[in-house]
Amino acid sequence: MGPVPMALLLVVSFAAFGWSARRRWRLMRVARRPEHRADRLGARLAGVGRFVFGQQRMPRYFAAGWAHILVFFGFLVLLLNSIMLWVRGFTTASPAADLWLLGLDQPLGLAYAFLRDVFTVLVLVGVLVFFYNRAIARLPRLTLSGEGLLILGIIFTMMIADLVYEGGELLHHRAANPETGTFHAALPFASATARLMAPLPTGVQGFLWQAGFWTHAVLVLLFLNLLPYGKHFHVVTVIPNIFARALTPRGRLRPIDDLDGRLEREETLGAKRIADFSWKDVLDFYTCTECGRCSDQCPATRTGKLLSPKHLLMGLRDHLYARERQLLAPAAASAPAEPAATDPPGPPHGTRDRHALRRDPAAPALLATDELVPAWVNPETLWACTTCSACEEECPVFITYIDKIVDLRRNLVLEQGAFPEQLQTAFRGLETVGNPYSYPNEQRADWAQGLEVPLMAEKSDAEYLYWVGCAASFDDRARKIARALAQLLRTAGVSFAILGPEEVCNGDPARRAGNEYLFQMLARQNIETLNRYNVRKIITACPHCYNTLKNEYPDFGGRYEVVHHSELLAALVRDGRLRLRTPVAATIALHDACYLGRHNGIYDAPRAVLAALPGARLVEPPETRDRGMCCGAGGAQMWKEEEHGTARVNHARTNQLLRVLPSAGNGRTIASACPFCKTMLSDALTDQGHDAVRQLDIAELLWEAVRPAATEV
Numbered sequence: 001m002g003p004v005p006m007a008l009l010l011v012v013s014f015a016a017f018g019w020s021a022r023r024r025w026r027l028m029r030v031a032r033r034p035e036h037r038a039d040r041l042g043a044r045l046a047g048v049g050r051f052v053f054g055q056q057r058m059p060r061y062f063a064a065g066w067a068h069i070l071v072f073f074g075f076l077v078l079l080l081n082s083i084m085l086w087v088r089g090f091t092t093a094s095p096a097a098d099l100w101l102l103g104l105d106q107p108l109g110l111a112y113a114f115l116r117d118v119f120t121v122l123v124l125v126g127v128l129v130f131f132y133n134r135a136i137a138r139l140p141r142l143t144l145s146g147e148g149l150l151i152l153g154i155i156f157t158m159m160i161a162d163l164v165y166e167g168g169e170l171l172h173h174r175a176a177n178p179e180t181g182t183f184h185a186a187l188p189f190a191s192a193t194a195r196l197m198a199p200l201p202t203g204v205q206g207f208l209w210q211a212g213f214w215t216h217a218v219l220v221l222l223f224l225n226l227l228p229y230g231k232h233f234h235v236v237t238v239i240p241n242i243f244a245r246a247l248t249p250r251g252r253l254r255p256i257d258d259l260d261g262r263l264e265r266e267e268t269l270g271a272k273r274i275a276d277f278s279w280k281d282v283l284d285f286y287t288c289t290e291c292g293r294c295s296d297q298c299p300a301t302r303t304g305k306l307l308s309p310k311h312l313l314m315g316l317r318d319h320l321y322a323r324e325r326q327l328l329a330p331a332a333a334s335a336p337a338e339p340a341a342t343d344p345p346g347p348p349h350g351t352r353d354r355h356a357l358r359r360d361p362a363a364p365a366l367l368a369t370d371e372l373v374p375a376w377v378n379p380e381t382l383w384a385c386t387t388c389s390a391c392e393e394e395c396p397v398f399i400t401y402i403d404k405i406v407d408l409r410r411n412l413v414l415e416q417g418a419f420p421e422q423l424q425t426a427f428r429g430l431e432t433v434g435n436p437y438s439y440p441n442e443q444r445a446d447w448a449q450g451l452e453v454p455l456m457a458e459k460s461d462a463e464y465l466y467w468v469g470c471a472a473s474f475d476d477r478a479r480k481i482a483r484a485l486a487q488l489l490r491t492a493g494v495s496f497a498i499l500g501p502e503e504v505c506n507g508d509p510a511r512r513a514g515n516e517y518l519f520q521m522l523a524r525q526n527i528e529t530l531n532r533y534n535v536r537k538i539i540t541a542c543p544h545c546y547n548t549l550k551n552e553y554p555d556f557g558g559r560y561e562v563v564h565h566s567e568l569l570a571a572l573v574r575d576g577r578l579r580l581r582t583p584v585a586a587t588i589a590l591h592d593a594c595y596l597g598r599h600n601g602i603y604d605a606p607r608a609v610l611a612a613l614p615g616a617r618l619v620e621p622p623e624t625r626d627r628g629m630c631c632g633a634g635g636a637q638m639w640k641e642e643e644h645g646t647a648r649v650n651h652a653r654t655n656q657l658l659r660v661l662p663s664a665g666n667g668r669t670i671a672s673a674c675p676f677c678k679t680m681l682s683d684a685l686t687d688q689g690h691d692a693v694r695q696l697d698i699a700e701l702l703w704e705a706v707r708p709a710a711t712e713v
Helices: 003-028 041-053 062-088 107-136 146-176 188-197 202-229 231-243 259-264 279-287 293-297 309-322 324-328 354-359 363-368 379-383 390-394 402-414 422-432 469-474 476-492 508-512 516-532 543-556 565-574 604-611 649-658 675-687 698-706
Strands: 464-467 537-540 561-564 586-590 616-619 668-672 694-697
Touching (some): 041 231, 146 231, 231 279, 279 402, 309 402, 354 363, 379 402, 469 675, 508 543, 516 543, 537 543, 565 698, 586 604, 668 675, 694 698
Parallel strands (some): 464 537
16 A cells, blocks of 8 residues: 555654653643552552443433444444554555454454444444534533534544445455455445445546545544644543542542641642642543533533633643643743733633633733633632532543632632632631631530430440531521431430530531631541540531541541431331331422532432331432532532522522422422531522422421421421
8 A cells, every 4th residue: 555655654643643742741740749549450440441441421411422432432443443554554465364363254354344344334423413512503511612523524534434445445356356246244334335436437446445545544643643732632541530530539628738837838738820730630631521511510600600610621721731831941840930020810701711812912921920810710710619519420531620629729718818708707707616607606505405415525425426517506497407306316216415515617618618727627626526535426417517527537537437317317217216107298309418419429318218208209300319409508608609690509409499399289398418408498499489388308307207296396
């Protein structure tokens, strides 16, 4: 086919790709925060098998997911074909007797030829689905760029070229062996192409045969060299990115180690510059496919806030690319860039796009400063995040967003003192009295009046410590959850006690808001108290407390068996320790709390409790379980005003739940298993005039079924 042109093509193409890949490697190493992702090799390799080669997350978006599966496996099959074509450029041997026992005169070759032929057409089908989504349906979640259409065009042309080449090969073989005909059972689609080409003059057939060969050989190398400069770089980075995914619980945030020492040394806290991230964060930037699944499920994006997880990640990546020259300059490794003479204006719409720099008058100032916020990322983007993890649940390549957002918040809070004004009240309350409500901590046990709930100081041998949490201690609505749970535990004969005034906030609101210093102070205080009482088992009705105590306190020496109340209540009902006496005539729509479900995988326990209620009927909206929308309270949103948008998050979520309830009648109920969710959903029902719809925690509903007739609710 032409050894000299093929040799030149391969040498130039692979050299160019090597140069581009080296640039991306050097840029990744600009990120200096250490990250260790080589532990638990078995689990990491198993994840690669499930999520790369098993494509496990792809079908969550059915049509696009299956189209990607067709293209992915098609490329795996056709990669060998590309290698075979390159080798054919150096040999005069007939492809019918190809290399490595893959010729059509060999059984293995026949099997591979059939797979190659079928997957060529399946890839065409997948490409057409992608083309429809981009050019006709124009799905809002997608980045509708020319790059996507260019890549689809390259893949489509390559597949057509393969069919033409294989069809031409069959005609060429028939010319030498007239008895063989144009049909080959191992190549049904190539045979059809050969029949279409058969009426053409022999010279035209030969030209198309050669054109098909060189078109594929050239385009696959062009595609390779385009990868490092667009979203399709994930073809290269997806395997290492999934291999290096976090294996710690999703609800755990990475602590800032030696925080006091870093404060004394005036070191950067959180992420102020791109270099403050880790190499894994940059690998996330490289691996983003811009599919928009993250933003499609994000409650902030859905309700018109500036935050779009996809655009935030793209903005950080664009900042990295736009400042590549400055970042890779020798001085950049040892010192941050000098601040610009004139501060550039912040981006009005979430994050800045590097492509807009060409027409942005602030471009020189932007490239002169390496600070991310507010020059490149609008602070409002960061504060709109509820840390619900819907974005991370959807991402097919395991990009993380919450850790990056919280790291940016940490720098704003700890170094710059720049955060929403309403958070100051919560921070002050946490620091001075141990709760964000700013109530005297001596009132923590007031909810239990008349219930004879013991304190740990009085009953240190209790099996469970009931961690009440701030909401159930001070919020009147949430106090009803605590009272119902305490009475259920007493009825079931569970040995438990509370800390009362010795309990202070677990620190979740401070940590998610970026105030890592305050969080660590509260965590250490609580761990000291818990360890003094030799606590081993903890039950809590608050998913935020559950997540922090279970997943984050171990980083500071606090290791406990933590149980959410839904788990314990389901077990008590199953074991017959709670007798359900009274029918609960209700149609119940269950809301899944983010920090219970997506962060900790607990979905079945609340449903088991509700399913056991006599007379109750459980209904669920399409947005349920891991697709359930956030109530809007997480990520410290409970303690600040919601960013402006087209709707409030709690209103949007409540409307989803109301759609599956009867339009009228008694017994309409929205159930939850989190005191913050109870507050947000109750507020939304009140705001929208749905006073006839009850909003209750699963413990309250269960107590209705268990309590004797004369006992208080």
